[in-house]
């Protein structure tokens with residue numbers, strides 16, 4: 705009986721360890737991306753929680769804004785936590801653009817980790833992965 709109990713205990717332990725490992729791996733590569741809050745006031749589009757994004761993605765707000773302005777063909781500017789764009793921009797386009805930005809300038813293309821930082825070398829931009837050490841080139845000056 706005691707033998708039975710011991711092996712049950714061991715298999716339980718093994719299962720728990722497995723779960724623990726899975727959890728740890730998920731935690732490490734999870735990226736919490738907020739939902740963009742977009743409202744129209746007159747002929748302007750207000751990105752109300754813009755500043756949450758550079759914080760969550762660990763990127764320069766000016767660079768992220770540069771990207772949005774390029775994609776939206778606009779000249780939005782930062783006002784406190786918000787960005788104000790002239791003209792009525794489609795609210796749903798912001799989520800799409802942020803997703804695209806994350807794929808191109810935040811997520812490591814080798815291992816999929818969001819734990820990356822950027823580096824400039826002779827005017828070329830690189831994405832450095834803190835998880836796997838990969839170094840990949842990135843386009844433009846948006847990160």
Ligand SMILES: [Zn+2]
Nearest residue numbers: 812815833836
């Ligand atoms: Zn990586």
